[in-house]
Amino acid sequence: FQDLPSLAQVFLDNNKITNVSPRSFNNLPKLTLVSFSGNKLEKFDQSWFYKTPRLKFLFLGMNRLRQIPIGAFINLPAIKYLRLDRNELEFVDKNAFIGLRNLRRLDLAENKLKSFEFNLYASSKSVSVAIENNNITYISDEVLDIIRPQLSELVIHDNPLQC
Numbered sequence: 605f606q607d608l609p610s611l612a613q614v615f616l617d618n619n620k621i622t623n624v625s626p627r628s629f630n631n632l633p634k635l636t637l638v639s640f641s642g643n644k645l646e647k648f649d650q651s652w653f654y655k656t657p658r659l660k661f662l663f664l665g666m667n668r669l670r671q672i673p674i675g676a677f678i679n680l681p682a683i684k685y686l687r688l689d690r691n692e693l694e695f696v697d698k699n700a701f702i703g704l705r706n707l708r709r710l711d712l713a714e715n716k717l718k719s720f721e722f723n724l725y726a727s728s729k730s731v732s733v734a735i736e737n738n739n740i741t742y743i744s745d746e747v748l749d750i751i752r753p754q755l756s757e758l759v760i761h762d763n764p765l766q767c
Contacts, residue, residue: 606630617663618642626651629659639663641687646670650679663687665711671695678703689713689734698722713737713759721747724754732757741766 605614605628612634621643629635635656645667653659660682669691676697677683683704693715700722701707707726710733717738724731731754740763 605632607632609633611635613637615639616643620644622646624649624652627654629653629656631655633657635659637661637663640667642666644668648672648676650676653680656680658682660684660706665689665691667691669693671697672700673697674699675702676700681705683707685709685711687711689715691715693717696722701725707731710734719743720760724751726754729754730756732759734759735763736760737762739764 605611607630611632613636617639621640622645626649629638629652632655636658638659641663645664646669648664648669659680662680662683665687669688670693672688672693674697677686681703684706685708689711693712694717696717698721701710702725704725705727707724708728708731710731713734714737717735717740720735720740720743733755736759740760742765
C-alpha cells in the first residue's frame with residue numbers, strides 16, 4: 605500500500621496475517637483507518653507505517669500480541685482510537701503510548717495484563733481506557749495520579765482487584 609494518495613481506509617481483518625513488512629503503509633497522506641483485527645500477529649512494529657500523518661484509527665484486536673514496547677506508536681501521533689483488545693498481552697511498557705497526543709480511546713480489554721502501570725500522553729482531558737477482563741489485581745495511587753488529568757473513563761470490571 606504505497607503511494608496511493610487517495611486511500612483512506614484499509615481493512616485487513618480475518619486474513620491470518622502473521623507478519624507485516626516495514627513501510628507496508630508508505631506515503632499515504634489521506635489514510636485514516638487501518639484494521640488488522642482477527643489475524644495472527646504476534647508483534648506490532650511502528651516501521652509498518654511511514655508518512656501516514658492522518659492515521660486516526662488503528663485496530664489490532666483479536667491477534668496474538670504479547671507485549672507493547674516503549675514508544676511503539678511514536679510515529680503515529682494522530683491516533684485517536686487504538687484497539688489492542690482480545691490479544692495475549694502480558695506486558696505493556698509504561699511508555700508504550702508516548703507520542704499519542706490525540707488519543708481518545710485505548711482498548712486493552714480481554715488480555716492477560718497483571719498490572720496497569722502505563723502512562724497516557726494525550727493532550728486531551730477525555731481519554732477512555734478499557735482494561736476489563738484482564739488479571740489486574742492492583743492500581744497504584746501513583747499511576748492514578750499520573751493519568752488522572754487525562755482520564756475520562758476507566759472500564760475495569762472483571763479483574764481480580766484487591767482493594
